[in-house]
Amino acid sequence: MTVRAQRLPATARRAQLIDVARVVFAKRGYEAASLEEIASKAKVSRPVLYEHFGGKEGLYAVVIDREMEYLVRRMAESIATGAPRERMEQAALAFLVYVRDQPDGFAILTHDAPMSSSGGTMSSLLNDVAERVGDVFASAFKDAGYDPKTAPIYAHALVGMVTFVGQWWTDVRKPPVEEVASHISALAWMGLRRLPKKPARLPAKKA
């Protein structure tokens, strides 16, 4: 017989459950994750989850929402100021810092999302991020005389770069993200043709 759970106020319990669910969804992905496991890791019985979130989809939605919110805010802050090249490097760095400091959150974003219950296609969460980047590019392209219709290509290319490198870095955890970010932005900015031997590190940005 499992010991009775410690009684918590609703909001506190809710917060704890979200934290636990984050970890489980990160490790297993949506499909393979079970409410059973989440409940047991939270030292609580399953109906509590239904009480708070209505079911698996509801819980997942809350977790996703929080994570996207967090990431997008961080990215937006990081690219608010500076010259184009600096913004790009800052964006890459912000993303990689997220990968480093919130590995569970990052894992969730890279896992398969559940089907939209009406049977639609499987959609990558990071597509939303890429689309926002695409908007930025589209207007910049317009000003600079490039074809704005090609903007999504470049936007997705850049998001794909950092995402995939981030996944690799998660395994290796070396070198430090600042160095990785400078390599990535060097590649994106200079191209392979004029790759600097050792990309310069960004000066620390003051908060």
Add this chain to the structure above:
Amino acid sequence: MTVRAQRLPATARRAQLIDVARVVFAKRGYEAASLEEIASKAKVSRPVLYEHFGGKEGLYAVVIDREMEYLVRRMAESIATGAPRERMEQAALAFLVYVRDQPDGFAILTHDAPMSSSGGTMSSLLNDVAERVGDVFASAFKDAGYDPKTAPIYAHALVGMVTFVGQWWTDVRKPPVEEVASHISALAWMGLRRLPKKPARLPAKKA
């Protein structure tokens, strides 16, 4: 009562089952796919699947193996000859042609892979591709005086670019892959700084 399945020789049935499984795994991902659905789509009862592949993991393993084999062969052929810049564009093009012509196969590679049954981590299939690219880069970097330890960064960055753009292209299906490939390789080679207004198309390569 479902009609009795048409009797097929083992090898033919096996081939058909792999084809059907490919489609189902592509649409659902490993976890959400069920042998039930595969069997029914193949107009066959479930035990037939066990007869041929031993179980879900076995079937999945066969499908994956075929797909990786196919993709890697295509990529290897495409980068066999030419100057560095051309090879890169050819590689990107080959990948995107695969995305276009084998959408199911590509979907499978981008979906979550099942856990290695001993409880390991979820591994992206495309990591293997990136690692091969990494080897190419490592030796090239050594010759050119770059730090070979940074090669994986660039390899993963490039694979991530085409993968993510490929996923986007799957939704939009426009512009033609040849144009997308030339944009991508222009970005990777020239960098954002010196982006050409309209990247030149590659001359058709003779088989």
Add this chain to the structure above:
DNA sequence: CGTGTAACTTACGGTTGTGTAGGTACGCGT
């Protein structure tokens, strides 16, 4: 010190999916 309500639980029903045991029919070779 009761009493009501918020927080949690045990218990059940139903569905879906994996894997296996044992039986049936098709059609080829002779």
Add this chain to the structure above:
DNA sequence: ACGCGTACCTACACAACCGTAAGTTACACG
């Protein structure tokens, strides 16, 4: 036409989940 093996099926045992109903404990407040 008659085996006989290959191909295939029905049926079952079992486990994992999801979701819900109904009951139980603890704490706050009059």
